[in-house]
Amino acid sequence: MSREVMEYDVIIVGGGPSGLSTAVKLKQLNPDINVCLLEKASEIGAHILSGNVFETRALDELFPNWKELKAPVETKVTKEKFLFLGKEKSLSWPTWLLPKVQQNHKNYIISLANLCRWLGEQAENLGVEIFPGFPASEILYNEDGSVKGVATQDMGLDKDGSKKDSFEPGIELHAKVTVFAEGCRGHLGKELINKFELSNGKDPQQYGIGFKEIWEVRENNHDEGLVMHTAGWPLDKNTYGGSFVYHAKNKQIYLGYVIGLDYQNPHLSPFDEFQRFKTHPAIKKTLEGGKRISYGARALIEGGIQSLPKMYMPGALLVGCDAGTLNMPKIKGSHTAMKSGMIAAETIIEHIKENKKLSIYEEKFNNSWVYKELHEARNVKPSFSWGLILGILFTGIDQILFRGKLPFTLRHKHADHETLKMADKMPKIDYPKPDNIITFDKTSSVYLTGTNHTDNQPVHLKLKDPELPIKYTLEKFDEPAQRYCPAGVYEVQHENNLPKFVINSQNCIHCKTCDIKEPSQNITWVTPEGGGGPKYGNM
Amino acid sequence: MKILVAVKRVIDYNVQVRVKDDNSGVVTENVKMSTNPPDDNAIEEAVKIKESGKAKEIVAITVGDEKAQETVRKALAVGADRGIHVKVEGVIEPLAVSKILQKIVDKEKPDLVFMGKQAIDDDCNQTGQMLAALLNWPQATFASKIEVKDKTLEVTREVDEGLETIEVNVPAIVTCDLRLNEPRYASLPNIMKAKKKPIEQINASDLGIDTKPRIEQIKVEEPPKRKAGIKVANVEELVQKLKNEAKVI
Numbered sequence: 001m002s003r004e005v006m007e008y009d010v011i012i013v014g015g016g017p018s019g020l021s022t023a024v025k026l027k028q029l030n031p032d033i034n035v036c037l038l039e040k041a042s043e044i045g046a047h048i049l050s051g052n053v054f055e056t057r058a059l060d061e062l063f064p065n066w067k068e069l070k071a072p073v074e075t076k077v078t079k080e081k082f083l084f085l086g087k088e089k090s091l092s093w094p095t096w097l098l099p100k101v102q103q104n105h106k107n108y109i110i111s112l113a114n115l116c117r118w119l120g121e122q123a124e125n126l127g128v129e130i131f132p133g134f135p136a137s138e139i140l141y142n143e144d145g146s147v148k149g150v151a152t153q154d155m156g157l158d159k160d161g162s163k164k165d166s167f168e169p170g171i172e173l174h175a176k177v178t179v180f181a182e183g184c185r186g187h188l189g190k191e192l193i194n195k196f197e198l199s200n201g202k203d204p205q206q207y208g209i210g211f212k213e214i215w216e217v218r219e220n221n222h223d224e225g226l227v228m229h230t231a232g233w234p235l236d237k238n239t240y241g242g243s244f245v246y247h248a249k250n251k252q253i254y255l256g257y258v259i260g261l262d263y264q265n266p267h268l269s270p271f272d273e274f275q276r277f278k279t280h281p282a283i284k285k286t287l288e289g290g291k292r293i294s295y296g297a298r299a300l301i302e303g304g305i306q307s308l309p310k311m312y313m314p315g316a317l318l319v320g321c322d323a324g325t326l327n328m329p330k331i332k333g334s335h336t337a338m339k340s341g342m343i344a345a346e347t348i349i350e351h352i353k354e355n356k357k358l359s360i361y362e363e364k365f366n367n368s369w370v371y372k373e374l375h376e377a378r379n380v381k382p383s384f385s386w387g388l389i390l391g392i393l394f395t396g397i398d399q400i401l402f403r404g405k406l407p408f409t410l411r412h413k414h415a416d417h418e419t420l421k422m423a424d425k426m427p428k429i430d431y432p433k434p435d436n437i438i439t440f441d442k443t444s445s446v447y448l449t450g451t452n453h454t455d456n457q458p459v460h461l462k463l464k465d466p467e468l469p470i471k472y473t474l475e476k477f478d479e480p481a482q483r484y485c486p487a488g489v490y491e492v493q494h495e496n497n498l499p500k501f502v503i504n505s506q507n508c509i510h511c512k513t514c515d516i517k518e519p520s521q522n523i524t525w526v527t528p529e530g531g532g533g534p535k536y537g538n539m
Numbered sequence: 540m541k542i543l544v545a546v547k548r549v550i551d552y553n554v555q556v557r558v559k560d561d562n563s564g565v566v567t568e569n570v571k572m573s574t575n576p577p578d579d580n581a582i583e584e585a586v587k588i589k590e591s592g593k594a595k596e597i598v599a600i601t602v603g604d605e606k607a608q609e610t611v612r613k614a615l616a617v618g619a620d621r622g623i624h625v626k627v628e629g630v631i632e633p634l635a636v637s638k639i640l641q642k643i644v645d646k647e648k649p650d651l652v653f654m655g656k657q658a659i660d661d662d663c664n665q666t667g668q669m670l671a672a673l674l675n676w677p678q679a680t681f682a683s684k685i686e687v688k689d690k691t692l693e694v695t696r697e698v699d700e701g702l703e704t705i706e707v708n709v710p711a712i713v714t715c716d717l718r719l720n721e722p723r724y725a726s727l728p729n730i731m732k733a734k735k736k737p738i739e740q741i742n743a744s745d746l747g748i749d750t751k752p753r754i755e756q757i758k759v760e761e762p763p764k765r766k767a768g769i770k771v772a773n774v775e776e777l778v779q780k781l782k783n784e785a786k787v788i
């Protein structure tokens with residue numbers, strides 16, 4: 001069947017910080033260039049979730065007058081704390097003894113979703129055509145193998161893939177250059193990395209899962225501008241992770257937890273670790289009398305420069321965390337994502353105007369401050385594979401004494417789906433029941449995300465082998481999907497005493513953790529019908 | 540035939556609505572907004588009637604602040620021909636909306652006015668009925684099926700007892716139920732084209748209508764939390780509890 005075709009100079013897939021910065025920069029450099037940006041969420045920002053303590057470096061370059069333009073970057077960091085948590089006690093680490101990359105006094109506490117909404121408005125004012133609710137579901141190739149563009153998802157298919165009355169076919173978008181800005185573990189980015197072998201010679205990518213809740217707390221528990229991080233309890237010393245607690249404006253606290261997806265115990269439930277973390281006396285006292293108003297989760301990149309794939313290929317570029325530009329020790333990826341998009345825009349302008357090769361993207365990237373930053377940060381995350389204590393000691397030497405200039409690079413040895421040990425060899429974890437005041441179950445949490453997918457559409461979580469979850473994964477790993485999924489999508493139910501694997505795909509909050517952590521890589525996340533997924537507010 | 544369709548911008552039905560700290564209303568800042576769902580059915584039905592050759596023009600209208608225009612734009616993307624945006628700031632009640640619509644009907648002279656049976660934000664279910672009264676037109680509310688005949692409409696209504704079929708003379712007001720049809724998706728090329736369709740801007744104050752609220756809202760509160768259920772051993776115990784504790788029988 002032939003689909004309708006629309007032609008553009010540049011197509012951008014994804015309306016997060018990297019895609020929007022690409023779009024803005026393109027229009028700033030050449031107002032006549034035709035730029036189309038596709039976003040799978042029902043509006044820009046609705047699928048954005050991030051801490052976020054924001055470094056303004058890239059924004060300063062993109063919009064030197066961002067304050068005048070009323071960018072939602074308002075709450076300056078005024079105070080910092082770092083706590084090591086034991087089960088009951090906590091030890092405060094002096095901030096002057098923290099590596100420079102973890103010092104935040106020049107930064108701002110923001111909602112990245114709101115910043116993206118603002119960037120979207122700026123982009124539209126510059127003439128970028130933004131289409132929310134239209135996921136790019138398919139990559140189109142030219143005969144010579146180069147990327148030709150993307151196709152949008154067909155709308156109005158039923159469970160079996162037949163057309164409903166409301167069927168609306170997807171369309172083809174062709175462009176001189178297509179920019180993939182889907183964020184961490186983008187499903188088209190994944191296809192490109194495989195097809196063009198962009199990860200050859202690189203370490204396997206490393207991921208984490210990040211949770212975030214927004215709380216409205218009592219006035220006397222609120223300290224606007226305070227940024228606090230913790231390490232330690234409730235995670236064991238072999239599991240990489242930690243929390244953030246940011247006191248934003250309007251008596252709100254952005255509270256979250258990040259756990260490395262290279263964890264080994266299949267009984268571990270990242271969601272329950274996060275819930276349990278909130279019961280620590282040092283945290284609970286802040287939340288008491290408050291109210292949880294938002295919840296969400298999203299996978300993030302942790303691999304750094306060792307795992308960063310080649311970011312160009314014929315006809316296309318990867319930007320932001322679709323490639324993996326997050327700076328892990330800094331716990332920040334927004335400024336690097338934005339900058340990578342801006343560099344991509346410069347590349348595209350020179351490519352179209354002067355016929356330069358897209359490979360100049362790499363040179364420009366390697367000469368930028370993003371590369372320098374990521375290079376200095378490279379040894380921190382791998383050192384934590386030796387455990388928390390050695391990781392901290394090494395990081396102190398690497399980051400404080402040598403400022404990231406040690407003459408060697410530690411490697412990431414395993415992909416995250418390879419790290420799980422057999423369920424019968426690992427201790428079961430007894431998580432406390434939610435109290436519905438400080439801690440909650442998955443169902444009531446998912447409710448807060450506003451996620452929804454139209455009924456009666458094809459399941460967007462594909463199993464390569466539908467038998468595998470019960471036949472293999474359940475027996476060997478006690479089917480960890482039940483626990484790593486932050487939205488309760490996967491369940492093992494029992495019918496007539498026989499286990500059955502159930503996928504509640506309508507609950508999906510598009511975090512991509514299943515696509516990353518499934519031990520046999522049996523689950524593939526593809527785009528559901530446009531507009532589906534969470535409806536995050538100021539996340 | 541010309542059809543005027545009224546659409547309203549409301550908080551998206553998937554969003555968990557939150558009451559403001561000071562109980563003055565609900566939080567709308569950075570909350571996803573959409574077209575009121577049954578208004579989508581109203582637009583869809585109008586487009587279907589036009590596609591069947593029985594209507595010539597569809598005009599979409601909204602009453603609300605600057606951003607309310609998005610709902611008209613969406614209506615244009617799925618088949619309305621042009622739009623009208625009556626600008627009003629702040630709270631606006633069904634009576635004021637009906638009076639505004641009356642003025643627009645006087646000017647546009649449509650044969651039919653469609654709208655959703657009620658809006659999911661205030662659930663008033665009044666605008667269509669009030670407009671019918673103001674215009675002295677027949678009304679068919681809660682329509683789940685509409686058949687256009689010569690100068691009349693046969694409308695099947697969703698009523699408490701089941702379905703009721705009535706015939707109304709045109710011109711008429713029809714308020715639409717969710718069962719009426721399945722709204723189509725706006726295609727990307729049609730969204731592009733909709734950007735070029737005209738939307739007429741009118742200030743409510745220029746229509747000479749007093750839009751001041753007639754109702755004083757004292758406070759907005761969350762409904763009380765539901766108590767956990769209990770299990771009863773047998774029917775006798777259930778009956779006894781319903782009688783003595785719940786006092787419902």
